[in-house]
Amino acid sequence: MPAQEDLLEDLDTAALTYAERLGSATGAERAVLRDELARYCLPFAGRMARRYRGRGEPLEDLEQVARLGLVKAIDRYDPGRGSFTAYAVITISGEIKRHFRDKTWGVHVPRRVQDLSLEVGHASMVLTNTLSRTPTVAELAERLEVSETAVLEALESAAGYSPASLNAPAGEDGGGEFGDLLGGADGDLELVDDRLTVADLLLRLPARERRMLAMRFYGNRTQAEIATELGISQMHVSRLLSRALSWLREAMLSDTPPRWDGGGAQADHGMQISVFENDGGLVVRVRGEVDRDTAERLRTGLRHAQTKTATQLTIDLSGVPLMDAAGIAALTEAASAAAAAEVEMSLIGAQPYVARILAVSGLKHLLSARPNRV
Numbered sequence: 001m002p003a004q005e006d007l008l009e010d011l012d013t014a015a016l017t018y019a020e021r022l023g024s025a026t027g028a029e030r031a032v033l034r035d036e037l038a039r040y041c042l043p044f045a046g047r048m049a050r051r052y053r054g055r056g057e058p059l060e061d062l063e064q065v066a067r068l069g070l071v072k073a074i075d076r077y078d079p080g081r082g083s084f085t086a087y088a089v090i091t092i093s094g095e096i097k098r099h100f101r102d103k104t105w106g107v108h109v110p111r112r113v114q115d116l117s118l119e120v121g122h123a124s125m126v127l128t129n130t131l132s133r134t135p136t137v138a139e140l141a142e143r144l145e146v147s148e149t150a151v152l153e154a155l156e157s158a159a160g161y162s163p164a165s166l167n168a169p170a171g172e173d174g175g176g177e178f179g180d181l182l183g184g185a186d187g188d189l190e191l192v193d194d195r196l197t198v199a200d201l202l203l204r205l206p207a208r209e210r211r212m213l214a215m216r217f218y219g220n221r222t223q224a225e226i227a228t229e230l231g232i233s234q235m236h237v238s239r240l241l242s243r244a245l246s247w248l249r250e251a252m253l254s255d256t257p258p259r260w261d262g263g264g265a266q267a268d269h270g271m272q273i274s275v276f277e278n279d280g281g282l283v284v285r286v287r288g289e290v291d292r293d294t295a296e297r298l299r300t301g302l303r304h305a306q307t308k309t310a311t312q313l314t315i316d317l318s319g320v321p322l323m324d325a326a327g328i329a330a331l332t333e334a335a336s337a338a339a340a341a342e343v344e345m346s347l348i349g350a351q352p353y354v355a356r357i358l359a360v361s362g363l364k365h366l367l368s369a370r371p372n373r374v
Contacts, residue, residue, distance in 0.1 A: 015084030069095030273301040281312030287319035290327030318349025
């Protein structure tokens with residue numbers, strides 16, 4: 001085998017000689033031959049390691065990795081498959097790149113990006129020396145025969161090689177750490193419980209009210225658009241939304257959700273009027289919402305009832321979940337007509353929401369506190 005002090009290293013010749021002698025050597029002789037070839041190739045491994053210096057890793061560590069790759073190349077060398085030198089270059093380079101990829105990156109980056117980042121760094125250093133300036137992205141892409149997008153991705157990923165420590169001093173006075181400047185209190189965390197509560201309460205509302213709330217606050221629809229889609233007036237939509245929101249606020253503040261006064265999920269939102277006699281008086285039972293669209297039917301029904309001979313007129317509002325100004329006007333007109341005819345008129349069974357409207361509209365004196373027995 002050629003002496004190590006020879007100026008010209010013929011690694012292929014040395015490797016072929018090693019392979020020929022290895023076939024007839026004993027176990028102990030094989031180990032000696034392996035060590036001799038490894039020592040002979042150490043300068044070559046050192047030169048391979050120095051190609052990657054200046055990239056943040058100590059040269060001693062790179063030399064150790066290169067020597068490991070050299071030993072792997074010797075153990076796997078097959079003379080029938082070509083040049084030992086070419087095989088050693090590929091093996092050692094791969095071992096060094098694997099070291100950079102798996103042992104030195106502070107943040108996980110895809111393998112292809114890590115490898116390209118190393119190539120970009122090496123190409124940038126070479127082009128800087130050649131051009132006497134920092135190369136452009138286009139020049140790096142042309143040298144490496146890749147796209148400019150890939151070069152930019154590799155340059156951005158280089159920050160993940162050695163990320164800044166969150167414990168680094170934030171200022172010259174050393175009064176805080178860099179991590180103290182990042183992030184902040186997340187106010188939305190305090191709303192998690194409220195959102196979960198509201199989601200559960202929404203399921204207790206009728207389907208129409210849930211749909212209106214979704215259209216208004218999730219779909220960002222106007223009240224006029226909602227009214228057009230549902231086939232009701234815009235004022236009716238406003239009242240329904242107000243009633244639903246009021247119920248949600250009250251339910252949020254109480255341990256037990258209050259009863260929904262607007263009827264069940266399957267309630268009929270049309271209005272029905274029935275008239276019948278009871279204990280010598282006349283009873284008008286109203287069912288459904290009384291608004292601008294249905295108030296005229298209520299007015300007509302009350303006028304028809306008042307044409308009958310009766311000394312007492314009772315209007316049962318227990319089935320009315322909502323009443324607007326048009327409905328109040330119809331009841332006020334009926335009260336005036338009853339007073340002129342000397343007929344005693346009373347309103348019974350009004351739900352809390354409707355009762356409050358009647359009270360502030362001047363009809364409080366007609367509300368009956370006695371139980372509804374009609």
